[in-house]
Amino acid sequence: MDKQVAIVMTEVFLRRLTPALIPFVRSEQNFRIIRINRPIGELIEVIAAMQPDAIITEWLPNITEAILGLKIPTVIADTDYQYPGVVSIDVDDHAVGVEAAEAFVQAGFKDFAFLGNKTPYSKQRLEGYRNRIGKIGVVDSYEMTSFVAQSYSEDFAPADDVFKDWLRSLPKPVAIFAVHDPLGRFVCGVCRQLKLSVPDTVSVIGANNDELVCGLSFPMLSSVSIPWNRVGEVAGESIQNLLAGLPAPEVPILIAPGGVVVRHSANFLAVADPQLRRALAFLSEHLHEPITIEAMCKQLRMARRNLERKFIEYLECTPWEMLCRLRVNHAKQLLAQTEHPISIISELCGFNDPERMAVVFKRVVGIPPSIFRKQKQRNR
Numbered sequence: 052m053d054k055q056v057a058i059v060m061t062e063v064f065l066r067r068l069t070p071a072l073i074p075f076v077r078s079e080q081n082f083r084i085i086r087i088n089r090p091i092g093e094l095i096e097v098i099a100a101m102q103p104d105a106i107i108t109e110w111l112p113n114i115t116e117a118i119l120g121l122k123i124p125t126v127i128a129d130t131d132y133q134y135p136g137v138v139s140i141d142v143d144d145h146a147v148g149v150e151a152a153e154a155f156v157q158a159g160f161k162d163f164a165f166l167g168n169k170t171p172y173s174k175q176r177l178e179g180y181r182n183r184i185g186k187i188g189v190v191d192s193y194e195m196t197s198f199v200a201q202s203y204s205e206d207f208a209p210a211d212d213v214f215k216d217w218l219r220s221l222p223k224p225v226a227i228f229a230v231h232d233p234l235g236r237f238v239c240g241v242c243r244q245l246k247l248s249v250p251d252t253v254s255v256i257g258a259n260n261d262e263l264v265c266g267l268s269f270p271m272l273s274s275v276s277i278p279w280n281r282v283g284e285v286a287g288e289s290i291q292n293l294l295a296g297l298p299a300p301e302v303p304i305l306i307a308p309g310g311v312v313v314r315h316s317a318n319f320l321a322v323a324d325p326q327l328r329r330a331l332a333f334l335s336e337h338l339h340e341p342i343t344i345e346a347m348c349k350q351l352r353m354a355r356r357n358l359e360r361k362f363i364e365y366l367e368c369t370p371w372e373m374l375c376r377l378r379v380n381h382a383k384q385l386l387a388q389t390e391h392p393i394s395i396i397s398e399l400c401g402f403n404d405p406e407r408m409a410v411v412f413k414r415v416v417g418i419p420p421s422i423f424r425k426q427k428q429r430n431r
Contacts (some may be wrong), residue, residue, distance in 0.1 A: 054294050057103035059085045059094075059118060060128070063261070064109045068128060071283025072107075075291065091117055098123075105290050124293040128286045131303040132171070138289040139303040142277050144172040147308045148179025148228065150275045151256045154311040155226035156187060157376060159327070159366055160254070162222040165192040166229045166238055173230045176258065180228050193217050195234060210241045219245060223252050226317075232257040232264040235272045239316055243269075255316040260309075270315035278309050307427065310384060326353055327361050330370060338377045339401045344370045378402060379415045386420055387427040393420050 106123050110130035131141040163184050167173035181190045229235035235257025242249045257274040265272040333347055348355040362370050378400045385396045394405045402408035412420045
């Protein structure tokens with residue numbers, strides 16, 4: 052007998068999760084879509100009339116509790132709050148903030164800011180961002196309230212004078228992490244109004260990597276990627292378990308983010324020194340080649356000792372250590388997103404020797420490449 056599952060969520064979440072839910076239709080699950088943006092009384096009446104066997108929904112204030120009051124087996128696809136008997140799935144929001152900070156720190160930024168929206172996940176992403184920044188700098192934060200009640204994609208709120216003054220007051224160049232992509236697009240737009248160049252003066256990273264938001268922004272928005280397919284898969288698997296009578300987990304299921312997708316809004320060569328910028332650009336462009344620091348200095352016509360002193364002063368590492376970090380970052384992306392053998396990845400990242408890559412990777416990341424890949428595969 053077919054089991055009827057109600058998908059109760061916004062169009063944004065529906066677009067994110069639906070591709071991963073399609074395979075579960077073959078398991079005799081019949082999915083019905085219910086638009087969550089309607090009066091709460093009407094919403095509860097529609098769900099009750101459908102009499103679904105289970106519900107997949109997203110967390111929204113004052114709505115989630117009303118849906119749970121129907122006492123229907125439920126999966127919530129975007130919260131780390133654990134309701135009794137409910138499956139809670141969420142991205143690891145603390146790690147999202149760490150990913151954004153990591154990108155900015157490696158670019159050499161010394162001044163950082165955060166644009167939030169007073170939600171629980173905003174607080175967690177700020178915490179991760181601040182923790183990774185650590186002693187490098189202070190994070191100046193600003194919280195928007197006008198976005199909370201608005202549709203996620205319809206970010207028509209104008210910037211008030213208080214926000215403009217805050218943006219002007221930040222030391223430049225500054226790295227701004229916006230808690231989600233519409234706020235990232237918003238801050239880029241305000242920068243254009245204020246004649247602040249993005250990314251040269253203000254570098255911006257959003258979060259969620261929504262293609263429609265990031266791709267239609269000017270400049271196109273860099274963003275921390277969320278593996279929505281994996282969230283959808285876990286939601287589908289969890290529904291199957293609930294329908295089979297299995298108990299819900301006692302703790303939330305957290306999915307790791309997928310790193311920063313670099314587009315035009317983020318400047319990853321933020322150091323003021325022109326020699327350092329040239330050296331970083333060279334290392335980034337040639338990391339897959341068997342280059343040496345001596346050869347780089349010769350080609351760029353730089354004194355090695357002077358360049359090493361600048362790396363230590365501005366970036367707190369040697370040129371060789373920076374090259375290792377860049378290669379390891381590229382290796383992390385390939386390990387997480389491809390099925391290439393580690394021997395091939397070592398060549399693509401300039402190590403040319405799997406054993407050498409394993410030694411450097413473990414020194415930088417703390418675990419071997421094989422363990423890193425297994426952890427990412429579990430979270431995909």
